[in-house]
Amino acid sequence: MNRFAELLDRLAYEPSRNGKLRLLAHYFRTTGDPDRGYALAALTGALSFTNAKPALIRGLIAERVDPVLFGLSYDYVGDLSETVALLWPAANVPAQNDTDRRNAERNTLSDIVETLAATGKVQLPRTIALLLDRLDEKGRWALLKLITGGLRIGVSARLAKTALATLRDCEVNEIEDIWPGLSPPYLPLFAWLDGHGERPASDTAAQFRTPMLAHAIEDKDFAALDPADHVAEWKWDGIRVQAAAGVGADGIRIARLYSRTGEDVSAAFPDLIDMLVDARFGDAALDGELLILRDGRVQSFSVLQQRLNRKTVSAKLLLDYPAHIRAYDLLYDNGEDLRPLPFAERRKRLEAFVARATNERLDLSPRIAFASWDELAAARADPRSAGAGEDAEAVEGVMLKRADGPYLPGRPKGQWWKWKRDPFVLDAVLMYAQRGHGKRSSFYSDYTFGLWRKGSAGDEIVPVGKAYFGFTDDELKQLDRYVRDHTTNRFGPVREVAATVDEGLVLEVAFEGVQRSTRHKSGVAMRFPRISRIRWDKPSRDADKLETLEGLIAVSE
Structure with a gap:
């Protein structure tokens, strides 16, 4: 566990991508099985414990700690795992039975993972307390991160798999293909990566295939691109999905x-699964x-929600x-795996496929005709x-x-670009x-x-x-300095900032859309708001x- 804790700690403070890759690769090379496998699961989000939740940690x-002290500490530190790791009293709880004594001797990452997975809901609080008692501050932090699942160390699943690829000097896409x-x-x-095992087989029946992602295009990028080499489609305001179907080893047709990110959402969409299990969809x-x-x-996206x-x-x-x-x-x-084919060829195959499937729940995303940027x-400015x-x-x-690009997992440079419509922008007043x-x-x-509106007592x-x-x-x-200098009230961790006709800080807020909402006092909810500029002027x-925001809703309706 100490090695895993050290890895997380170093990753959290390593700013560069290459530096993180070196740390990960070294850990995977020098750590034995099954510890490195469980570490990989934690890094890729594939590890979870049914009964071990943040609420249990809070309890x-x-x-053990005064609740006021914990509240103040958590407010300042901002991270539950770090706060508890720092506050946990260094006390040795005596073993009360053979199970406690056996658990006290289990210190490897795999031992801890297997212990947490095998412990029942009733015994779990005491088991976790014993683990926290025998670990040092860094080990406690790593354990709690493991339990809560929120590592927040700047490592994506793709980066972890890229580090794995260095063990065999292979392409990360080879790992992506067999990962599901x-x-x-x-x-x-790991046996295959170490060179003493066969490459794990890939089950193609209803298999998830790592999607290809796009880079946000900037004005300077167009100078290096030729319109004739590219195909354009609309970017729809929905949710990216992958639909797969095939015949399993038992001869039964399955669909997913x-x-x-690879999460199976089939249960929420039985209407689409009915389409996928139809023989016309094929394998x-x-x-x-x-x-x-x-x-x-x-x-609209609000309807999809x-x-x-x-x-x-x-x-x-x-x-x-x-x-x-x-x-x-x-x-x-x-x-046939079509991903190595050029996009133009895959598009022709897709058109034939959609025609063959003939289902009202499936259609083709239309292309956009253009000869110049x-x-x-x-077209982007006026899709209608x-x-x-x-x-x-x-x-x-x-x-x-x-048009000539293959389908490559991840976000390869220079293949796909996304050019989103300009966001909506409003000037709002900082309140809290x-x-x-x-x-x-x-x-x-x-x-x-917030925004201004007419109230019973005026604006x-x-x-x-x-x-x-x-x-x-x-x-x-x-x-941060403005908030500290202009605080007028406090509500727990929240600070109220002066916001009147004569005093207040205006923020330019960019957002992708707006919809009506019964959960908000204003009756509206923005989509993906972010601070684009501070309007000191x-x-x-x-x-x-507020009527300006409501007007945007009226237009969309």
């Missing part, structure tokens, strides 16, 4: 619907956008919110006139793809602030802002959203009004 520390069929502690994977996997279609028209994050779905929900896939790539078709810019028609309100930009988490725990970095500011990114490090320091009385 344990509440029994693996499980912790990944003994066959995956999120972009295939396609990449597309999950949307809600009513009367042939794509609905009614179907998301559900384990089960009612008949009424299926009827009122019919799910649909708008396909834009075909990855696998009847035994100016023409594409015009460029072929999107009644679906224009569900377009959030355009996707640009090389709260400290952030992790490296921002000492700064007031989470901001609530008043009503909160419309929260944001915690979009600003630079220097701007964060300026905002603008008095608070000149900030925007």
